[in-house]
Amino acid sequence: MQEKRSFFEWLKTYDGQKFTTTILFLLIPLVLLVLFTFVPAFNMLIYSFQSRDLFKVKGWLGFDNYIRVFTDKEFLTTFKNSLYYLVGSFFQQGFALLVAAILCAEIRFKGFFKGVLFFPYLMNGVAVSIIFQRFFLKGNPPVSPEGTLNSIITAFGGESIKWLSDTERPWLVNICLVFVSIWRYIGFDIIMYMGAIQSISPDIYEAADLDGANPWQRFVYIIFPGIKPIISLQLILAVKGAISVFEIPYIITGGNFGTSTFVIKTIEMAFQKKKLGVASAMGIVLLIITIIVTVIQDYFFADKPVKKKKALPRASK
Amino acid sequence: MMTKKLLATTTALTLLMGTIAAFTSCTDKNGGDDSQTTSTATNDSTTTGTNDNKNNGKKVTLEVLTNRTDRDQDGTLDKLVEPFEQANNCEIKWTSYSDYSKDVPTRMSTDDYGDVLFIPDEVDVNDLGDFLVPLGTYDELKDKYNWVSKKMDSKKNVYGLAYGGNAMGILYNKKVWADAGITELPKTPEDFLADLKLIKEKTEAIPYYTEYADSSWTINQWCNLLVSASGNPGLENDLLTEKTDLFTPGNGYYDVMKLMYDVFSDPDLHEADPMTTEWESSKTWFGEGKIGTIVLGSWAISQFEEKAGDKAADVGYMPAPFTAADGKQYAQTDADFCVGVSKHSKDIDLSKKFVEWFVSESGFAFDEGMIPTPKGSEIPSNLDNFKDCVLFEKDVAPDDLIGKYAAIDTASEVGIWLGDTGNFKIQLAEAAFGNKGEEGFKAIIDEQNKKWADARDAELG
Numbered sequence: 109m110q111e112k113r114s115f116f117e118w119l120k121t122y123d124g125q126k127f128t129t130t131i132l133f134l135l136i137p138l139v140l141l142v143l144f145t146f147v148p149a150f151n152m153l154i155y156s157f158q159s160r161d162l163f164k165v166k167g168w169l170g171f172d173n174y175i176r177v178f179t180d181k182e183f184l185t186t187f188k189n190s191l192y193y194l195v196g197s198f199f200q201q202g203f204a205l206l207v208a209a210i211l212c213a214e215i216r217f218k219g220f221f222k223g224v225l226f227f228p229y230l231m232n233g234v235a236v237s238i239i240f241q242r243f244f245l246k247g248n249p250p251v252s253p254e255g256t257l258n259s260i261i262t263a264f265g266g267e268s269i270k271w272l273s274d275t276e277r278p279w280l281v282n283i284c285l286v287f288v289s290i291w292r293y294i295g296f297d298i299i300m301y302m303g304a305i306q307s308i309s310p311d312i313y314e315a316a317d318l319d320g321a322n323p324w325q326r327f328v329y330i331i332f333p334g335i336k337p338i339i340s341l342q343l344i345l346a347v348k349g350a351i352s353v354f355e356i357p358y359i360i361t362g363g364n365f366g367t368s369t370f371v372i373k374t375i376e377m378a379f380q381k382k383k384l385g386v387a388s389a390m391g392i393v394l395l396i397i398t399i400i401v402t403v404i405q406d407y408f409f410a411d412k413p414v415k416k417k418k419a420l421p422r423a424s425k
Numbered sequence: 426m427m428t429k430k431l432l433a434t435t436t437a438l439t440l441l442m443g444t445i446a447a448f449t450s451c452t453d454k455n456g457g458d459d460s461q462t463t464s465t466a467t468n469d470s471t472t473t474g475t476n477d478n479k480n481n482g483k484k485v486t487l488e489v490l491t492n493r494t495d496r497d498q499d500g501t502l503d504k505l506v507e508p509f510e511q512a513n514n515c516e517i518k519w520t521s522y523s524d525y526s527k528d529v530p531t532r533m534s535t536d537d538y539g540d541v542l543f544i545p546d547e548v549d550v551n552d553l554g555d556f557l558v559p560l561g562t563y564d565e566l567k568d569k570y571n572w573v574s575k576k577m578d579s580k581k582n583v584y585g586l587a588y589g590g591n592a593m594g595i596l597y598n599k600k601v602w603a604d605a606g607i608t609e610l611p612k613t614p615e616d617f618l619a620d621l622k623l624i625k626e627k628t629e630a631i632p633y634y635t636e637y638a639d640s641s642w643t644i645n646q647w648c649n650l651l652v653s654a655s656g657n658p659g660l661e662n663d664l665l666t667e668k669t670d671l672f673t674p675g676n677g678y679y680d681v682m683k684l685m686y687d688v689f690s691d692p693d694l695h696e697a698d699p700m701t702t703e704w705e706s707s708k709t710w711f712g713e714g715k716i717g718t719i720v721l722g723s724w725a726i727s728q729f730e731e732k733a734g735d736k737a738a739d740v741g742y743m744p745a746p747f748t749a750a751d752g753k754q755y756a757q758t759d760a761d762f763c764v765g766v767s768k769h770s771k772d773i774d775l776s777k778k779f780v781e782w783f784v785s786e787s788g789f790a791f792d793e794g795m796i797p798t799p800k801g802s803e804i805p806s807n808l809d810n811f812k813d814c815v816l817f818e819k820d821v822a823p824d825d826l827i828g829k830y831a832a833i834d835t836a837s838e839v840g841i842w843l844g845d846t847g848n849f850k851i852q853l854a855e856a857a858f859g860n861k862g863e864e865g866f867k868a869i870i871d872e873q874n875k876k877w878a879d880a881r882d883a884e885l886g
Contacts, residue, residue: 161835182847246698250629251710255701273700275859281700361700362641363846365855376845382835 149395155388162384173389183390186370189282190351196286197346201339204294208301209327222302226295233292237359240288244271244360273365281365285357292356293349297342304335340405347401351394370394485772486516487779490532490542492525492762496793505789509782515775540770541779543762544576544585553584557765558773560586560780570784570798572760574821585763586780587798589790591723592744592811593649593757599741601630601717610743610810612754614684617746621694624717633688634707634716637699640851641844646720647685648842648850651677652819653757656749659820661830665885671839671877672870679870680747682853685720686866689857699858708732714739724761726807727794742807744814756814758796829884837880839873849873 118124156173159166177183207225211218228236245255246268253259258268272281308330316326332339354371357363363372370390378387496502497519506517520539522528530547532538533556548556559582560566566573566583576585605624611617621632636643652660655677664671672679688694696702710716712733719725723742730737744756764783766776783789784798791797794807796816804811822830834841840848849869856865 241701245701248631248696248698248701251631251634251696251715252701252703252706270698270700273698273858275855362638364637364640364851365700368846372846376847380843380845381838381840383838 152388152391155384156392158385158388159383160385161382162378169385173386174393176386177389177393182368183370183373185366186368186373187351189357189367189369190353192279192282192286193289193350193353194347196290197350200290200294201297201342201346203290204297205301205339207294208298208305209331211298211302212305222299225298228292229295231292233355234359236288236292237356240284240291240356241360244284246270246272272361275365278366281361281367285360285367288356288360289349289353300338300342301335304338305331308334340408344398344401344405348398351397484514484516485775486518487541487770487772487776488518488520488539489779490525490529490539491519491521492523492543494521494523497521501792502789505787506783509779509787513775513778515772517779536769538767538769540767540772540776541783542765542767543588544765550576551578553578553765554582556768557584558768558770558777559584560766560777569800571758571796571800572763572798572818574818575760576763576765577821579824579827585765586784587760587763588784589793589795589797590758590760591795592742592808592816593653593722593759594742594744594811595650595718595746596711596721596725596729597718597741597743598630598711598714598716598739600714600736600739601628602741604628604714605717611746612748614680614687614746617684618687618691618694621688621718622691625693628717630715630717631696632693632717633695634702634711634719635689635695635699635854636702636704636707636719637854638702639704640854643704643721644844644848644850644854645842646722647681649722649757649759650681650720650745650747651841653677653745653755654681654747656747656751656753656755656815658757658817662820662822662826665826665829665833665881668878668881668885670874672874675750677747681745682850682870683866684746685850686853686857689854690860690862692860699854712736712739723795723808730794730807740807741810743810754814756811756816758816758818760798761795833877833880833884836884837876839877839880 113121119128157168157170159169159173211221215221243256245252246258247254254262254268255271257271262268269280271284274280312330313326316330321329351369352371353369357367357369358372361367363369363376371394374387374390374394377383377390491497491502493502498521502519503517509515510517525543526545526547529538529542529545533545533548538556544553544557553576561583563573563577563581563583566586570586572587572590573583575587577583601624602620605620605627607620607623611620624630624632652658655675657663657677660677663669664676669676672682674680674683689699707716707719708729709732711719711729714736726740726742729740733740744754748754764780766773766780770776788797791803791805794805796802796804796808804816822828844851849872852869853866856869859865
């Protein structure tokens with residue numbers, strides 16, 4: 109017999125309590141999310157159309173701030189620097205995939221190598237930067253000795269190099285910074301790829317072996333399709349990472365000698381030059397670039413098997 | 426069963442105690458406020474005479490907030506105020522913060538921020554009246570003390586007196602310079618460059634240490650010399666009224682930046698790799714005679730002396746190597762932290778008395794190697810080289826131009842006092858390291874001149 113219950117009575121039932129609990133538990137993260145992510149992001153969007161400092165609005169500019177982000181030569185250098193990191197990250201992905209494939213094979217001291225390669229990722233970014241500051245040091249006689257790399261070079265009879273401040277080879281310092289970035293983050297990529305490779309069922313390898321597949325064919329036809337989602341994820345992260353590089357150049361060079369990045373410039377714009385409008389526009393640009401990259405990868409790496417499954421029932425009709 | 430009961434009782438008790446505590450604290454607060462209002466009332470009625478008697482019964486403790494953690498921890502400050510404590514039957518309690526500019530403004534959002542405090546620069550000068558008691562007007566104090574205008578609002582009320590001041594100049598190692606055979610300090614940029622070359626030839630030391638790895642603030646030290654080099658106390662105001670270019674030969678800005686450019690351009694005159702300089706270690710190296718010269722404010726002298734140990738006597742300080750058109754050498758002085766009295770002080774009169782005593786009679790500034798605040802005081806020995814210089818303060822901006830200089834600086838994005846990665850000083854330094862020559866220098870300053878002029882015309886109409 110179905111009795112008509114009031115809402116409050118329904119709340120006392122098992123279903124009602126489940127409902128209230130869910131709402132209550134969701135409320136806290138949602139409020140936090142709205143308060144600290146969506147509201148500030150929305151404010152940032154508004155700020156990006158204004159001429160303003162940290163406290164006062166001086167006027168509305170329309171899209172002037174955005175035009176400036178893409179025309180000012182100061183910002184164009186940062187995009188150029190991002191390209192260094194982007195190219196670097198492709199090498200990083202390739203190398204990580206290679207190492208991951210090797211580590212998945214039957215080799216000795218697997219755990220040890222895994223640990224060694226992953227260790228830099230666990231280290232604090234500041235510590236990593238300081239280590240490499242010492243590594244690339246060019247000595248300043250008579251006060252300071254040569255750094256690690258230059259000591260090795262001179263020990264073999266080479267000439268020591270100004271790794272971080274060579275004005276004749278301005279690209280050198282960026283290459284050094286990209287190297288540090290690769291060294292730091294490659295461990296994470298390797299672990300990701302290893303996880304993906306190991307999740308492929310061994311039956312498939314066995315079948316491939318029976319069919320006489322060589323290692324290269326195994327990679328192209330089994331491993332690569334199997335880890336495609338991970339590769340696509342890594343690519344977005346790489347592009348996003350390339351444009352939002354911050355701590356490594358900020359600590360090692362302070363953004364000087366042409367190593368400034370988009371995020372360093374954004375912070376300087378907001379808190380040193382007190383142009384919060386331009387800085388907000390830069391933040392929005394960063395967001396839009398990330399969205400575009402995500403959409404593109406979605407298009408190219410769409411999960412095709414799922415679509416086939418959808419198509420199947422229709423065919424059976 | 427037993428435990429459950431016990432638990433319930435304890436909870437109830439705790440709750441009860443909490444409520445009681447909350448109530449009593451409320452009443453306490455009211456009581457406190459009351460007594461405070463009465464005490465200020467008595468203060469007001471007795472300011473004319475019997476003020477000191479009030480303290481006889483109970484010892485007043487004044488809390489003083491300071492950024493000088495070093496001098497607080499080594500007991501210098503406690504010892505310093507003993508005579509004042511005895512004379513006024515009070516106690517001075519120092520509270521020092523190592524991150525002063527962050528912690529104290531936070532504390533200032535409550536009513537409890539000590540009785541006397543070093544005024545953080547984060548507080549806008551026109552808001553000072555909300556926190557502090559005026560010590561007097563500009564006209565009352567200007568003949569007695571230096572740097573009176575530093576913490577003055579637009580109504581010319583002065584809220585703080587500097588505890589000491591710095592002269593702007595260049596740090597040099599006396600022994601290195603003497604070893605190079607230099608007997609007279611340079612008076613022109615040409616002499617300065619020639620002397621650095623001599624140091625390179627005759628000694629092992631690095632003639633000039635750029636501190637470029639910390640360029641975001643070290644490069645600003647050159648800006649300390651801008652007004653000194655011009656010999657014109659009203660330089661910043663003249664820039665606005667006469668509407669000249671920001672960098673014009675002879676106006677200080679141009680000359681100082683040119684000197685910096687020339688020093689940085691010659692790889693013999695500075696260290697090999699400017700990207701790997703080390704600020705903390707450089708203090709020791711300087712004392713060891715491995716570094717000849719660094720442009721730094723006089724605040725740095727005591728730090729370098731400390732690290733030099735028994736060679737502290739080698740740390741010298743010279744005025745900016747520029748001679749003005751009248752044949753004299755000028756040196757700008759500027760105030761360090763100013764000391765003010767909290768609006769909520771327990772004893773405002775005693776606090777004011779302490780501020781005046783601290784800045785004038787305590788001798789703290791002199792001991793620290795700073796220029797003391799009272800006008801006409803003796804200058805400490807580390808500034809001996811400034812004896813023949815004309816020491817002056819920067820002029821106050823006329824009423825219609827207050828804040829305009831800073832506004833133009835921000836609007837134009839020139840950032841005279843900034844060290845961001847696109848700043849003109851960083852551009853100049855890197856052009857110099859890359860040996861871009863005269864054209865490189867001109868291209869950068871022309872761009873800045875244009876930015877400045879555009880913003881100035883927009884701001885001043």
